[in-house]
Structures are given as C-alpha cells and as structure tokens.
Amino acid sequence: MKIGMMCAWNTDSGVAVHAEPIGKAWLEMGHELTVLTFTKDDYHGEGITGEDEKFVIRCFGTEFRTKYLDPIPFITGEYEIFIIQDIGVLPKEPLSKIFHLIKKKAPVIHIVHENILSKDPAFYWFDWDAVVYFDKRQEFLKKVYHNTYFIPFPCFPVRNVDKTAARKKLDLPEEKKIVLFFGQRGYTPYLPTRDHELKDVLFLILGPKKMDILEKFSPDPDIILREEKVLTKEKFDLYFAACDAVVLHKFQSKYEAVVSSTAFQALGLGTPLFVPRHSDFFHPFTTEVVKYRDREELKNNLLELLNDQQKQKKIKDAALSFAEKYSGENIAYEYIKLFERLIEFRHKKINRQIEYDTAY
Numbered sequence: 001m002k003i004g005m006m007c008a009w010n011t012d013s014g015v016a017v018h019a020e021p022i023g024k025a026w027l028e029m030g031h032e033l034t035v036l037t038f039t040k041d042d043y044h045g046e047g048i049t050g051e052d053e054k055f056v057i058r059c060f061g062t063e064f065r066t067k068y069l070d071p072i073p074f075i076t077g078e079y080e081i082f083i084i085q086d087i088g089v090l091p092k093e094p095l096s097k098i099f100h101l102i103k104k105k106a107p108v109i110h111i112v113h114e115n116i117l118s119k120d121p122a123f124y125w126f127d128w129d130a131v132v133y134f135d136k137r138q139e140f141l142k143k144v145y146h147n148t149y150f151i152p153f154p155c156f157p158v159r160n161v162d163k164t165a166a167r168k169k170l171d172l173p174e175e176k177k178i179v180l181f182f183g184q185r186g187y188t189p190y191l192p193t194r195d196h197e198l199k200d201v202l203f204l205i206l207g208p209k210k211m212d213i214l215e216k217f218s219p220d221p222d223i224i225l226r227e228e229k230v231l232t233k234e235k236f237d238l239y240f241a242a243c244d245a246v247v248l249h250k251f252q253s254k255y256e257a258v259v260s261s262t263a264f265q266a267l268g269l270g271t272p273l274f275v276p277r278h279s280d281f282f283h284p285f286t287t288e289v290v291k292y293r294d295r296e297e298l299k300n301n302l303l304e305l306l307n308d309q310q311k312q313k314k315i316k317d318a319a320l321s322f323a324e325k326y327s328g329e330n331i332a333y334e335y336i337k338l339f340e341r342l343i344e345f346r347h348k349k350i351n352r353q354i355e356y357d358t359a360y
Contacts, residue, residue: 001026001031001080001081001336001339002031002032002078002080002081003032003080003083003339004033004034004077004079004081004082005019005034005036005082005083005084006036006074006084006085007019007084007085007086007111008037008038008045008086009056010037010050010052010056011038011044011045011047011048012046013045013261014113014257014259014261015044015085015089015113016049017261017262017264018085018134018153018261019035019085020328021154021155021156021327022332023035023332024328025327025328025329025332025333026336027055028329029332029336031336034055035055035057036057036059036060036074037057037059037060039058039066042061042066042068043061044062044089046230047229047230049230049233049236050232059072059074060094060095062089062090062091063090064089066091067091067093068094069091069094069095071094071097074098074101075101075102078105079102080343081339081342081343082102082105082106082108082109083108083109084109084110084111085110086113087123088123092120092122092125093122096122096125099125099126099127103127103129106346107129107130107339108126108128109128109130109132109338109342111133112132112141113257113258114138114258115138115258115280117144128147129147129342129346130148130338131145131147131149132148132151133148133149133150134150134152134153135153135258135259137280137283138258151331151334151335152284152326152331153259153261153264153284153331154326154328154330155265155267155268155327155328156266156267157268157323157328158320158324159237159268159269161241163242166237167242169238170238170242172202172204172242176202177200178201178203178242178243178244179202179203179204179243179244179245179306180204180239180242180243180246180247181206181246181249182246182247182248182262183205183208183249190247190249190276190298192295192296192298192302197303198299201222202224203220203223203224204224204239205224205225207226207227207228208227208228236265237269241271243271244306245272245290245302245305245306246272246274247274247275247298248260248262248263248273248274248275249275249276250276250281251276251281259281259283259284260275260279260281260282263275263285263289264326267288267323270316272305272315272316273289273319274289274290275289276291277291277293278293285322287314287315287318288321289315
C-alpha cells in the first residue's frame with residue numbers, strides 16, 4: 001500500500017512521537033511511506049531529534065509563522081491513502097486550495113490531537129473520509145463528524161539500553177541511585193524535600209538552556225543540572241535508561257495536548273515513571289507509572305521504590321507490557337484495517353457511479 005502522511009517528523013513534538021512508531025511499522029510491513037513534514041526553518045516542536053530518512057520531504061511551514069506550503073509533493077505523489085495529523089498547526093489555507101486534488105487520489109484521514117473542539121472555523125474546512133482520535137476523552141468529535149474512529153496512541157518500541165554504558169556516555173556516577181527530573185518543556189522541577197532519607201540519592205535535573213531555577217546555584221553536591229535545548233532520540237534513551245526513576249511533573253501544555261507523548265516514548269525503556277496524580281496528561285496509565293499527590297508523597301514513593309527491587313520489577317514489567325500492547329506495529333495494523341475499509345468503500349462508490357453513468 002502506498003501511504004502518504006503530512007505530520008511532524010524527527011522533532012520532539014507529540015505529533016512526531018505519535019507518527020514515527022506507526023510510520024516505521026508500516027515500512028517494516030512492506031508498505032510504501034512518504035512523509036511530508038515541516039521545513040527546518042519553521043516546524044512544530046522545540047527542535048530536531050534525528051536525521052531525515054529518504055522517504056521524508058520537508059515542504060511546508062506552520063500555521064503560526066510562515067504558512068508556507070509547496071503543493072508539488074502533494075499533487076504529484078502517488079498515494080492509496082493519505083493521512084494528515086494535527087490540522088491545527090498546519091498551513092490550512094494553502095492546504096485547502098489543493099485538498100480536492102489530494103482527495104481525487106486517495107481517501108484522506110485526519111488524526112486529531114486537540115483536547116477540545118477548535119474555535120477556528122478553518123479547522124472545519126476539510127471533508128475528511130475518516131477522523132481518528134486516540135483518547136476516549138476526545139469523543140466530543142462525534143458531535144461534528146459521523147465518521148470517527150478510535151485508535152490508541154502508539155508507544156515507542158521496547159528497547160534494552162545498558163544502564164552502566166549509558167552512565168558512562170553521559171558522564172554520570174555509576175554507583176549512585178539517580179532520579180531524573182525531566183523538564184524539557186520549561187516547567188519548574190517538582191523536587192521533593194531534601195532530607196536525610198534521600199541524602200544518598202542523586203537528583204539529575206534536565207531542562208532547556210537558560211533555565212532560571214534556584215538549583216542552578218545550589219551547593220548540594222547531589223544535584224546535577226544539565227541544560228540541553230533538545231534531546232536526540234538516542235540521548236533521550238540514554239538519559240532515561242541511565243536513571244533509577246524519572247519524574248515527569250507535567251500539569252499543563254502550551255498547546256491543546258491530550259496526553260504526555262514523553263511517557264509513550266519512555267515506557268519501552270522500563271525506567272519507572274513518577275507522574276502527578278491529578279494531571280490529565282497521564283490519564284491512560286494505571287500500574288504502568290507511579291502517581292503522587294504532592295512533594296511528600298513523591299518523596300515517600302521514591303524511597304519505597306528505590307529500596308524495593310520487587311516493586312521496581314513490577315512497575316517495569318507493567319510498563320513494558322503496556323509498550324508491547326500498544327506497540328507501533330500493533331497500532332499500525334489497526335490503521336491498515338481502517339485504510340482497507342476506506343479504500344474498499346471508495347472503489348464501491350466509484351463502481352456505482354460508473355454503473356449509473358453507463359445506464360444513463
């Protein structure tokens with residue numbers, strides 16, 4: 001099957017984290033994939049996370065900046081199915097002018113990443129053959145579209161990264177217990193109270209460059225601050241695999257996101273994830289992560305996990321099981337089943353039109 005997909009790719013955006021596992025799975029299944037994505041001058045996300053593959057074409061900008069779109073790859077490419085992810089950040093007006101030509105080639109699917117109905121009328125310009133959502137809380141889409149389908153968010157693959165080797169590459173102490181506070185989106189790390197119970201635990205705070213936080217000036221030798229603008233996919237795996245636990249203290253997003261894509265990227269590494277109990281971003285998870293209400297509960301949960309190997313194994317097993325259940329391969333197969341139904345329906349519709357034209 002020839003699949004075209006317009007989306008973020010090789011960036012740290014949630015859309016790219018959704019697109020890449022299923023796109024690569026389609027390729028492994030033997031399908032042809034062409035990814036049309038943002039230019040390197042104007043893209044959705046904080047930065048580039050990897051080198052582009054041969055099937056990637058950078059040919060448009062964001063709705064918020066350049067609104068640039070080169071129509072040629074869209075109207076000359078050969079597709080049997082075409083997917084558009086997250087229309088809200090795409091250059092809607094130029095896309096709308098060639099949309100009818102894309103639809104002549106193939107059924108067009110929109111994968112929605114919003115957590116509410118958009119107030120932008122341009123969001124509803126497009127006549128989709130199917131609308132896909134990945135979280136049951138997005139069922140509000142049924143109020144607008146009759147052709148909605150639920151397909152879960154995919155996980156990055158299960159991968160085995162050696163902890164000792166990762167620590168050596170990152171120049172981290174090999175013997176200490178390390179807790180990573182992941183702050184790439186710029187939120188202030190939610191550090192538990194430092195007292196004698198955690199005195200032998202190293203806190204590694206990872207965030208964007210020019211972080212303005214007190215920990216930068218801390219004399220505590222067991223706090224390490226690393227400022228990195230964007231992590232490549234390789235470095236993401238190294239940092240998460242190198243640590244005994246990771247705290248994702250995420251309550252809100254700059255955008256109308258539904259889930260924490262970081263969690264879906266990280267689960268396959270098996271490192272225990274600690275997340276806020278009342279954050280909607282981690283709604284899909286139960287036993288796969290450890291939830292905390294406040295600093296005190298976070299501290300107690302960390303102490304319990306770091307000193308209990310059975311609990312560590314239980315959480316790791318649950319995380320890896322989740323990553324396998326919702327693997328890129330499994331979710332990609334669900335999409336293929338939808339594609340086949342849409343293509344079959346399209347062919348029947350065309351044949352009925354031919355029969356009608358022949359009769360009259």
